[in-house]
Amino acid sequence: MSILTKPSHIGRKISRIRELKDMKQEALAQALGTNQQAISAMENSETIDDDKLKEVAKALGVTVEAIKNFSEENMINYFNTFTDHSAGTFNNHCTFNPLDKMMELVDENRKLYERLLESEKEKNAYLEKGFKEK
Missing domain, CATH: 1.10.260.40 (lambda repressor-like DNA-binding domains)
Incomplete structure (x- = not known):
């Protein structure tokens, strides 16, 4: 076989x-x-x-x-x-761990999202305060 x-x-x-x-x-x-x-x-x-x-x-x-x-x-x-x-081509050797870089980007993205969320909360509080005054 x-x-x-x-x-x-x-x-x-x-x-x-x-x-x-x-x-x-x-x-x-x-x-x-x-x-x-x-x-x-x-x-x-x-x-x-x-x-x-x-x-x-x-x-x-x-x-x-x-x-x-x-x-x-x-x-x-x-x-x-x-x-x-x-x-005429050259091989570029990676001097960093791509997974580490990806995790840094994930953390940066999370921080940006948290800042955006905080900004939206402040905006909503400001708008609510404006409506209560009227």
Whole structure:
């Protein structure tokens, strides 16, 4: 009995890497000299020829191996180790914990909400005082 493994969907990997790089299909299309519809079709394809894959990798600033071996679990390692510096791109290393930054933003948002709520309470008290005087 043989176990068949599901083939790797290279188009989905390209799509995910493009999204992680905060790049729209139109931007990738422009870098490849094509249109957005062609990028959409490529991202829906299970396979892509090697020459096209090299062009896409260069446009995304990663290596062909990074695309072929991409997985959600290992994405940070791929972006840190497979960046193609010969293409003139540089890998930015994160010097902070993104979760800490997110929690700082949550706290800041909470404080702003509390200030807004206090301001609304003061406004309501002022209006009530004005109505009572009339």
